[in-house]
Amino acid sequence: MRWPGAEARASGAVGMSSEIGIALLGAGNVGSGFVAALAQGRERHASHVGAPLALRRVLVRNRERNRPGIAEGQLTTSIEDVLADPHTQIVVELMGGEFPAFDYIRRALVSGRHVVTANKEVMAKRGAELLAAAAKHDVRLLYEASVGGGIPVVHPLGRDLLANEISSVTAIINGTTNYMLTAMTQQGAEYADVLREAQRLGYAEPDPTDDVQGIDAAYKLAILCGLAFHVQLLPEEITRRGITALTARDFLYARELGYTIKLLATGRVVDRELIATVQPTLVASNEPLAKVDGVLNAIQIEGDLVGRVVFEGPGAGRAPTSSAVLADVLDVARDIVAGRSERPEPARRTVRVRPPAEHRARHYLRVGVLDQAGVLARIAGALGDNGVSIASVIQFETDEEPETAELVLTTHFAEGGPLQRALDRIAALNVVRDVGMVLPMVGQGAR
């Protein structure tokens, strides 16, 4: 007894179809990884698809550089050249960035090519337009690699969890910052030092802005929220805060409270409104996401039927990204061989996105104070007058200035608006040196 595929092919009922032509846009680190993976898996891919995949043209900025696995004649610097090839059926976009990638993807779709992209920025900012173009021209636009590297999450959200009403997505989706926060947790190091180390190891870019300011994570969260909640969400609608202001002391205090600090990307639906944030967050040490260390990524999804599922793995890198890009390519290729038509994506609705003033959370507050009697009473008064109640207080000595101390307070659930009013009043107290840090908290820490 053989399996259906084997049987069909062995009997010749399904022969090998003719080559499926692929064009690649961008031959940098990820692009060259894709070329290598395509070559290495050649026979397996052909067997899975029922037709060989053939790399046709490769769009680059600089033709002169030597590129392993790519023949001289395949290189071109012109998108017209790529799209003029009648044998190219799938265009793989691995250039990154909004421009000119958006334009090239759009033109590929309009010309009747299926497109596979790893481009989170384009999909987050312009995904709606591009998916509409794909639908109009009866081709597919797939983007599994745009979130979580090789971790299957885009397609599982759109297909395997589709029956659920999803209530929340909570994710660690930026490896660079997770590496840095893990180092700050484990080594007690300061931000500037771990950034330098991350840059030295190649985990952080020379200009780390996109990672450390949460911009990269916000692109990915916009994509995840779109799929999870069937909504339109633009990255600029996400409340976003980076990790640059965190100090070694915050990690110390967090541990004291039974928490660790992670850059969490969170989307939640409350009363048909969306709360979407990327911000450093105190995560209780017993939460699954607290244990996701180093460059790993993890995405936790809660649905009404499935409960809580977690997907974890390497969130970046050329091989994991190639895994996701090639999965999309194989999927499209199998459809081409089977002569399958496209099908519409589930509809999306517009949604009100709640501003930070309406976010409810428990909070960690670090406040620098003069070491005097009555300080706590005045801070507690400012919080209490705004309806924010205190869950715990610990006073820490600092060696920075004499006669000063640091108060670490945690609050019960409070909305951002009243909390901000309380913090403004606290900052203006003459016994307060500064409100050093305010972070939301998730889970129940066990000290």
Added chain:
Amino acid sequence: MRWPGAEARASGAVGMSSEIGIALLGAGNVGSGFVAALAQGRERHASHVGAPLALRRVLVRNRERNRPGIAEGQLTTSIEDVLADPHTQIVVELMGGEFPAFDYIRRALVSGRHVVTANKEVMAKRGAELLAAAAKHDVRLLYEASVGGGIPVVHPLGRDLLANEISSVTAIINGTTNYMLTAMTQQGAEYADVLREAQRLGYAEPDPTDDVQGIDAAYKLAILCGLAFHVQLLPEEITRRGITALTARDFLYARELGYTIKLLATGRVVDRELIATVQPTLVASNEPLAKVDGVLNAIQIEGDLVGRVVFEGPGAGRAPTSSAVLADVLDVARDIVAGRSERPEPARRTVRVRPPAEHRARHYLRVGVLDQAGVLARIAGALGDNGVSIASVIQFETDEEPETAELVLTTHFAEGGPLQRALDRIAALNVVRDVGMVLPMVGQGAR
């Protein structure tokens, strides 16, 4: 700007198609959960699919029982009755067991119905025949819910990780035994006591054989290996050992060594041969799977491109299972609405499955001995003569019999054959009371 689906439907370009008829086989715990989920998500499902889903007939053994959400007239005890309904396009099989489920699924496929099943036993034992029947009759047979409850893993393996050469699948895929082993770890309790407690809580069946002997896990592993390695593997080809012989002392000793005991289902490809086992295993406490506690399931997959990804979540229960079943139903329904043709599954090959004598592993050995000088030397001699080298030895006092002790040895990597020969010789030594337990080890425990 609206999203493509919304746009198309709003403009009437894609109207609502006519109802998609669903028949349900089996209205027990899982089946009634499916009926409830179908009713509860009615509007959302219709919007995602572009057509309403309608439950037509429900096959039950006993028509007399009252079943919430199912009208009297929908019930039938006859499969002919179900298949005679011309409006039924999808048959959902949630009866469980090989018979008569296999026959009913086959007849549904032959009659041109798509089939969605949660039946691990049928898919593990007869999946090849059924998938062949589906291919022949140009319909789909989907079985996401057969492994890992609501955790997406069947479809992600077949689609999202398809570009990878997968080297291993390591999984905790039986919630009952994981609940029991977690209780033994945390409470120091004996097997019989945790089984009684698990039965009282409804986590274990009155007859727990399928769970505690690893039979259920072997069905699921056969399905996972088939997808991961593109092979045919029958459950009886899997080396299988249950958890019934484990004692509280094994958990104590394991912890002493830096490990915890899990019922691991493992599939690995070595030199194009398959090693497939379901057995209690010492897992180093720092391994991700060591932290999967209670009724949770987790599946860890290693591929050449993706590296290591882990999927975790609730592995059973009516709602999580409904999540997976409904995902398959929605997928088929969307294809029906789009008028999409089927496509062949990747081919599978036959594979040699290595017998236990050829499995290489490190091992934990618990040996009851007389408390005499020279005992260790004789045991070490028996191991050494068979090429098995010792990594560590700890002697524990037991209070069971005077003048006896327990030796806990760990070995370096050794094949099952030589190890068994050494154990036979050790068991025959007059200073040895018994070889109490032999378990493979995974990962590096930190004491």
